Amino acid sequence: MKNYLSNILAGFEFNNSFEFVQSLLPTIKYNLLTFFMILGIPVSVINKIFGLDELAFGALIIAMIIEILSGVYASHIRRQNFSSQKFARFTVKSACYLILIAVPYVFSNSYRERGSDTVAEIFEWLHLFFVVQIVAEHIISILENAAIIQGKRKTYWIDKIKSRIGNTL
Numbered sequence: 001m002k003n004y005l006s007n008i009l010a011g012f013e014f015n016n017s018f019e020f021v022q023s024l025l026p027t028i029k030y031n032l033l034t035f036f037m038i039l040g041i042p043v044s045v046i047n048k049i050f051g052l053d054e055l056a057f058g059a060l061i062i063a064m065i066i067e068i069l070s071g072v073y074a075s076h077i078r079r080q081n082f083s084s085q086k087f088a089r090f091t092v093k094s095a096c097y098l099i100l101i102a103v104p105y106v107f108s109n110s111y112r113e114r115g116s117d118t119v120a121e122i123f124e125w126l127h128l129f130f131v132v133q134i135v136a137e138h139i140i141s142i143l144e145n146a147a148i149i150q151g152k153r154k155t156y157w158i159d160k161i162k163s164r165i166g167n168t169l
Contacts, residue, residue, distance in 0.1 A: 050098065051105035051127055063138040064094055070145035077149055097137075100130045 005017070014020045027033040046057050068090050072082060108123035143157040150156075 049102050049106065051108075052101070052131070056131075060135065060138075063135065063142070067138050067141050067145070070142055070149065074145040074148040077151075097134045101127065101134065104130060 009015075009017060009020050012020075014023065022029045025033060027036050043054055047053060050057060052060065068087070071086075071090070075082060075086070104123045104127035108120045108127060111117075111123060112120035140158060143161075144154045147154055147156040147158075
């Protein structure tokens with residue numbers, strides 16, 4: 001049986017089973033398997049706690065990063081010093097946002113597991129509402145920072161959007 005397996009692997013130009021395993025898991029070859037296994041843990045936890053897949057959670061984190069970086073740059077444009085208090089404010093705000101996303105999702109799953117589908121649906125709706133609202137809040141904050149960076153008044157882009165919405169409605 002071992003010779004049969006070796007012949008099959010040799011047919012694919014693998015000299016031994018270890019080369020085959022390295023082909024399946026190239027992270028082994030570069031001693032990165034443990035790192036990526038550890039990295040996989042938070043990804044599954046993020047999905048379980050926040051109800052967002054990796055792409056959506058990554059997009060949320062990128063929005064947070066853009067908000068803080070654009071805010072720092074906008075402060076520089078306004079000739080304001082970087083302050084740890086403002087960074088702490090951003091951190092607290094972000095933590096609150098993540099809690100607002102996580103709590104309804106966890107409750108929804110909890111009630112669904114207990115068979116309370118109506119209550120689960122309410123918490124699922126609340127979860128989706130908070131995700132959409134929080135993304136909108138980040139976009140507004142980024143637009144405020146972008147206006148300042150461009151030398152416009154803080155509400156410039158928001159006013160433009162509001163006028164478009166008003167014209168549409």
